Amino acid sequence: MxxxxxxxxxxxxxxxxxxxxxxxxxxxxxxxxxxxxxxxxxxxxxxxxxxxxxxxxxxxxxxxxxxxxxxxxxxxxxxxxTKGNYVVAGRQYIKKFYPNLDVQQYEIVEGKITYSITAVHIPVLIAYNPSELYLFPVVRNMTSTKLNTPEGLEEHNEHIPVLSIQQIGITEKGDKMAFVVRGKETVINFSKRNSFNEDQSEEVRNFLTTMAQAADN
CATH class of the missing domain: 1.20.5 (Single alpha-helices involved in coiled-coils or other helix-helix interfaces)
Structure with a gap:
């Protein structure tokens, strides 16, 4: 075992x-x-x-x-x-520079001016009545119904008494106006629609008529 x-x-x-x-x-x-x-x-x-x-x-x-x-x-x-948003935005914009100005006494329209600093057409807010006009270079805020000042053009706002305008010329189509103040010529171009895409044909006609009447006087 x-x-x-x-x-x-x-x-x-x-x-x-x-x-x-x-x-x-x-x-x-x-x-x-x-x-x-x-x-x-x-x-x-x-x-x-x-x-x-x-x-x-x-x-x-x-x-x-x-x-x-x-x-x-x-x-x-x-x-x-829509209609009228540009006018409201324009008057609000003017108030920032002239808080005491009665903006309701001015008509609003948009044109375009070529400034030497940009060499391109810049939208211009025009506030006017028979005796004077204001020019403000503006750009639209793309996300709201507001107007802003283009960069580099902060000092280009103008106040022009109508009596200081020496010459005025308007094209037959009514899409352009040139005027001379103290030897300086300014050309304003107009489009059917403003920066808010509103039809401003009537506003452009009213402005050109007012300026033409001022030139005749």
């Missing part, structure tokens, strides 16, 4: 030792694999965060552009069915 059992006694510790070694090897391998998996997961999460950040950086400016463009189109087309 002792001879038969001896090999088993030897074999059992052998297999036990073998299993123990395999277990240790598995544990060591598993311990090595886990950090690699963690690192891989961290890299994946980091890559995902970077991708989301890059996407948001692209979407945000695009969203701002779309909203701004939509607001601009809305404000541009809004005036086609």
């Amino acid at each position: 002792s001879k038969v059992s001896r090999p088993f006694e030897i074999a059992i510790p052998f297999f036990s030792s073998c299993n123990h070694n395999l277990a240790n090897s598995y544990c060591e391998t598993h311990e090595k694999v886990l950090p690699l998996q963690r690192k891989s997961n961290k890299k994946h999460i980091k890559s995902l965060n970077i991708t989301l950040m890059d996407t948001s950086m692209l979407i945000y400016p695009l969203l701002v552009f779309v909203i701004g463009f939509a607001a601009m189109i809305y404000m541009k087309t809004k005036g086609r069915n």
Whole structure:
């Protein structure tokens, strides 16, 4: 019996030792694999965060552009069915420079003048009555019904007594008027619609008629 059992006694510790070694090897391998998996997961999460950040950086400016463009189109087309907003905005704008001026005594119309500093047509708010006129270079605030001063033209507001106008010339189409004050010629161009997209044909005719009558007197 002792001879038969001896090999088993030897074999059992052998297999036990073998299993123990395999277990240790598995544990060591598993311990090595886990950090690699963690690192891989961290890299994946980091890559995902970077991708989301890059996407948001692209979407945000695009969203701002779309909203701004939509607001601009809305404000541009809004005036086609309205009337009088430009006059209200113009009188509010004048009050900033002449708070004591009775703006209700002045008619409002928009023209365009080419200033040497810009070399392009700049919208001009014209406030006038039979005895005087004011010229204010303006630009429209694209997100509201307000007028602002163009950059670089803050000092170009003009007050012109009608009696100081030496010459006045008006085109047959009524789309342009030139006048001379103290030897300086100013040319004002007119469009059918103002910066608020309102039809100002009648206002332009009234202004040119008033100026023509002033020239005859």
